[in-house]
Amino acid sequence: MTRASSTLPEQPPISRPRARLNSVARTFDALRIRNYRIYFTGALLSNVGTWMQRVAQDWLVLELSGGSGLAVGITTALQFLPMLLITPYGGLIADRFDKRAILRVTQSWMAASAGLLGLLAVLGVAETWHVFALAFIFGVGTAFDNPARQAFVSEIVDREHMPNAIGLNSASFNAARIVGPAVAGLVIAAFGSGWAILANAISYLSFIIALAIIDPGRLHGIERAVRGKRQIREGLAYIRGRSDIILVLCIAAFVGTFGLNFQMTSALMAQQTFHKGAGEYGILGTFMAVGSLTGALIGARRKTAPRARFIIGAAVAFALIEVVVGMMPTYWSYAAVLPIMGLASMLTLNASNMSVQMGVDPQLRGRVMAIYMMVMQGGTPIGAPILGWVGEVFGARWTLIGGGGVALLGVLASAAIMARRGGVRISPTFSTRRPWLSLHTRSR
Secondary structure, X not given: OOOOOOOOOOOOOOOHHHHHHHHHHHHOHHHHOHHHHHHXXXXXXXXXXXXXXXXXHHHHHHHHHOOOHHHHHHHHHHHHHHHHHOHHHHHHHHHHOOHHHHHHHHHHHHHHHHHHXXXXXXXXXXXXXXXXXXXXXXXXXXXXXXHHHHHHHHHHOOHHHHHHHHHHHHHHHHHHHHXXXXXXXXXXXXXXXXXXXXXXXXXXXXXXXXXXXOOHHHOOOOOOOOOOOOHHHHHHHHHHOOHHHHHHXXXXXXXXXXXXXXXXXXXXXXHHHOOOOHHHHHHHHHHHHHHHHHHHHHHXXXXXXXXXXXXXXXXXXXXXXXXXXXXXXXXXXXHHHHHHHHHHHHHHHHHHHHHHHHHOOHHHHHHHHHHHHHHHHOOHXXXXXXXXXXXXXXXXXXXXXXXXXXXXXXXXXXXXXXXXXXXXXXXXXXXOOOOEEEEXXXXX
């Protein structure tokens, strides 16, 4: 008589091709949702145009100003100044009104601004002050668009798919970053900056059409904030009580203000350090985007919000890499390191964005994300002119070396200050095989 085995039969191992397919499916999981597929497609096409304009606008300013780095810095500052001034109101509007309706208005506003600037450039009548003025007007639309766009994702997908959707949004932006600058460089070289900017104006139609055909019956409705007094202060008070969010905002502020001026710094490096033209400048953006896209896809695989130790580590790595990039001796060595910087920047930004979005009260998401966008992009009006001046006085390399250095000091100082306040507990643990720093957060 034989005794029956008490163990379960061994399961056949999953084949490597099947495991890879499962991994790919997990990376693009949110695209199975119809509304998100429509949203993603429209945003991708629009983002290609956005990157074309970013490259073309900076190149146009360099041409009109005789190669002034300060003029490029002022243009960037004016475009992002509304993020600093009025984004909190944009967040409040996103919490109180239909986000699809808001996005239709903001997308139309930015399309009109881009169309006018492109037309002026094509006709040959554009002047530097035209670019300054229209960059500010364009920024006003962005200040209301960004909070609504960030918060709208939570209505398109459920909470389970939110980390994946946030990562794919970044992937869309950076996939466009690969195509847009390269196409812009070719268009600028062949036809001029104005046509590249006009292409962006037309690209907004794709996102507007996507908003129109999204099925409202499949959206995940969130109770809107009712009209009341001190609603922006309510959002600020909520943030003050969340030390984990404060830490992320501080990191985003230093990285955004001093580290993320890639379009300006690459334009200066291409033209003044390496003596290259518009085509080579556009290629630099593509190299950067390869790394950024990789970082975004890595982020899309996440199922939970990242921890503070990851955000701090990624920010420190990004700042150090930016300093190294500024020291590269040749155009091609500079281009070769850009994907690494793009990867580090996207890991930092994606983790920060996901941490805030996943950890905030849904009724306050618009206002909190507005504050996040304000500190991340709103610091550009401060950082861009400073770095532009540094580029003119000390050379283009120092826009990267100095920007990365200040970002590094800011991130480390933020972690140290929050640790002293009690909002962050830092526990260093060292191993003989490899050292690491363990970081934990807790709300006060």
